[in-house]
Structure formats: C-alpha cells, structure tokens
Amino acid sequence: VSNGLRNVGNTCYMNAQIQCAFHIPAVRDIVLSSPPTTTTQQQQQQQQQQQQTLPSDDNNDDEIEISQEQQPQHVTTEALLSLKELFEGMVQTVEENSFSVYKPLSFCKRLGIEPMIQQDSQEFWKLLLPAVESEKLSDLYKGVYEDYISALDGSGRERRRDDVFLDLSLDVTSSSTLLDSLKESFGEPELLSNAEGNGWRPEKGADKVDAHKGLSLVAKGLPPILQFHLKRFNYDWQTDTTTKLNKRFTFPKSLDLAPICID
Incomplete structure (x- = not known):
C-alpha cells in the first residue's frame, strides 16, 4: 500500500x-x-555508435549489418x-x-x-x-462494445460494428445512478424514423427505412478493469458556455451488468 x-x-x-x-x-x-x-x-x-566503430573496408562494397545478437532485445x-x-x-x-x-x-x-x-x-x-x-x-x-443499426421493415438488413474502448463515457444529465446511466446508453435503441426525415439507407441507392440504432454491451467484450467516465460538463450551444453538473450520482459497491449485457 x-x-x-x-x-x-x-x-x-x-x-x-x-x-x-x-x-x-x-x-x-x-x-x-x-x-x-x-x-x-x-x-x-x-546502434549509431556501433555502426561508427565498425571497421570499414574500401574494397568491400557489401553493407555491414549489425546482428540481432548485438542489438538490445527489449525496448x-x-x-x-x-x-x-x-x-x-x-x-x-x-x-x-x-x-x-x-x-x-x-x-x-x-x-x-x-x-x-x-x-x-x-x-x-x-x-x-x-x-x-x-x-x-x-x-x-481494453474492451469492446457493439454499434448497430437494424432495419425495421422485416428485411433483416443491419450493420454491426465492434468499437474498442478504454473506458465507458456515461451521460449524467438525466440519470442519477450508474445503473440507470448504463441502461440509457446501452438499453433502448434510438428510432430512426423515415417519416421524420432521419431514416436509414441500408445501401447506396436504396430507399430509406425505419431502423433502430444503438449500442450493445457484450459480456465477452468486457475488460478485466472496467472504468467509467462521467460526463459532468454540459455545453450550451445557445449561450456558448460550459457548465459543470454537480448533481448527486450514486454507484453500488458491487455492479451486476447482467441486465444490460448481451451474451
């Protein structure tokens, strides 16, 4: 200690x-x-010092190389x-x-x-x-979570991508507990509505469709040490100012991620 x-x-x-x-x-x-x-x-x-001390031979056009045994094996x-x-x-x-x-x-x-x-x-x-x-x-x-978009038209079209992270950044604006913030980030997906003008185009030239967009926390992608980053600073676009959120935010001594993670 x-x-x-x-x-x-x-x-x-x-x-x-x-x-x-x-x-x-x-x-x-x-x-x-x-x-x-x-x-x-x-x-x-x-290496430069070794090259400078190596004997030169004007009659030999071959390059002189330092053997692997002469070089440091660990850096x-x-x-x-x-x-x-x-x-x-x-x-x-x-x-x-x-x-x-x-x-x-x-x-x-x-x-x-x-x-x-x-x-x-x-x-x-x-x-x-x-x-x-x-x-x-x-x-x-180092951990991995899944970023996905899935069409809601029954076609089965989707896009899934693994994103590597060193910590999980969590929004504390609308949540007061760690578990609630995790559910907000990795729970219900966002609806991309074609009627509202933000539908998803599955491939080039295809029509836009309604889709779900979200993040999934995968159990096998969790690292041995899981760090959380609480985003306590909020930027206001209208006033061009940044304020710190000093609200109370609680977390348990033991965290069960089973309700959030997928297999």
Missing part, C-alpha cells in the same frame, strides 16, 4: 488516476516487473520507465515507514507534463496507455 502522491500545482487529475491504477494488483505487478532496459531513443543511439518506452519509477517511489515511502507522500516531479518532467495546467483525468490516461506500449497493461482496460 502506498501513501499516495503529492499534488504539485494542478496535478490532482493525474494523481487520482495513477493512485487508482497503483492500487490494482494486476496493474502494479505489470508496471513494477517491466524490464529495466533501454528506451527506443537510447537503442537508436547505441521499454520512456512512458513505461517513468511510470515504473513513479510506482517504485510510491512503494519506497511505505518501506521507509514514512508518512510523507511521493512527489511526481520527475514523472511530469520526463513526459513533458506541465504541473500548473489542469487537464482531464480520462484524457491523460487514454494518452498515457498507448505511450506505455505495454500490451499486457492495455489489455486490462
């Missing part, structure tokens, strides 16, 4: 996301067990190295029986994060995960 991270400037958004990730054993184990190897930039520099990204060092620092505060918290200054500096600029926690994590380039880590958060 870690003592946590100190807020440096406006890094509360980052600290909250990283501390949540740290306290998930599977995430912590992957990050802390990553090999202490060179970054991609360091690997390129090493750890700067983002993963930085995250690992941050996790190690958080662990160290506990091992030293210290009540102090760890300052993420080095982490911010190495990744070019400006501590005084407030950012969105969800966007930060969705940018950090690809930068880490750890398939094991990404697979913990």
Whole structure:
C-alpha cells in the first residue's frame, strides 16, 4: 500500500488516476516487473555508435549489418520507465515507514507534463496507455462494445460494428445512478424514423427505412478493469458556455451488468 502522491500545482487529475491504477494488483505487478532496459531513443543511439566503430573496408562494397545478437532485445518506452519509477517511489515511502507522500516531479518532467495546467483525468490516461506500449497493461482496460443499426421493415438488413474502448463515457444529465446511466446508453435503441426525415439507407441507392440504432454491451467484450467516465460538463450551444453538473450520482459497491449485457 502506498501513501499516495503529492499534488504539485494542478496535478490532482493525474494523481487520482495513477493512485487508482497503483492500487490494482494486476496493474502494479505489470508496471513494477517491466524490464529495466533501454528506451527506443537510447537503442537508436547505441546502434549509431556501433555502426561508427565498425571497421570499414574500401574494397568491400557489401553493407555491414549489425546482428540481432548485438542489438538490445527489449525496448521499454520512456512512458513505461517513468511510470515504473513513479510506482517504485510510491512503494519506497511505505518501506521507509514514512508518512510523507511521493512527489511526481520527475514523472511530469520526463513526459513533458506541465504541473500548473489542469487537464482531464480520462484524457491523460487514454494518452498515457498507448505511450506505455505495454500490451499486457492495455489489455486490462481494453474492451469492446457493439454499434448497430437494424432495419425495421422485416428485411433483416443491419450493420454491426465492434468499437474498442478504454473506458465507458456515461451521460449524467438525466440519470442519477450508474445503473440507470448504463441502461440509457446501452438499453433502448434510438428510432430512426423515415417519416421524420432521419431514416436509414441500408445501401447506396436504396430507399430509406425505419431502423433502430444503438449500442450493445457484450459480456465477452468486457475488460478485466472496467472504468467509467462521467460526463459532468454540459455545453450550451445557445449561450456558448460550459457548465459543470454537480448533481448527486450514486454507484453500488458491487455492479451486476447482467441486465444490460448481451451474451
């Protein structure tokens, strides 16, 4: 267990996301067990140095290649190295029986994060995960839901597509509980009415028809770690202003998705 991270400037958004990730054993184990190897930039520099030190032969026109054995076999990204060092620092505060918290200054500096600029926690994590380039880590958060449109004329025409997600963004405008918000997003489909001018054209040249358009949460597509993003900011097109929704929103300690998911 870690003592946590100190807020440096406006890094509360980052600290909250990283501390949540740290306290998930599977995430912590992957990050802390990553090999202490060179970054991609360091690997390129090493290859250039090796090429410069290779003996040249003016009578030999064949290109000299570096064997695979001479090249680093593992490459750890700067983002993963930085995250690992941050996790190690958080662990160290506990091992030293210290009540102090760890300052993420080095982490911010190495990744070019400006501590005084407030950012969105969800966007930060969705940018950090690809930068880490750890398939094991990404697979913990990566899920799939189904986007579909189905004609209502009995023809059986439909379009289905799998969309990959790292978190589920939920509207809290008309819902006050997590389950209700999930039902709103993945429950009843939207009606595309031809009479109202927004019917669906199944294929090029075909007449528009009434159809159902919606999203389906598939049980087999759920990730090991399911994150929810509550959309608490509402944009008003008429006034060109953004307001934060501070309404009460509740969620259970244990969430049963059986009423929402399809097999």
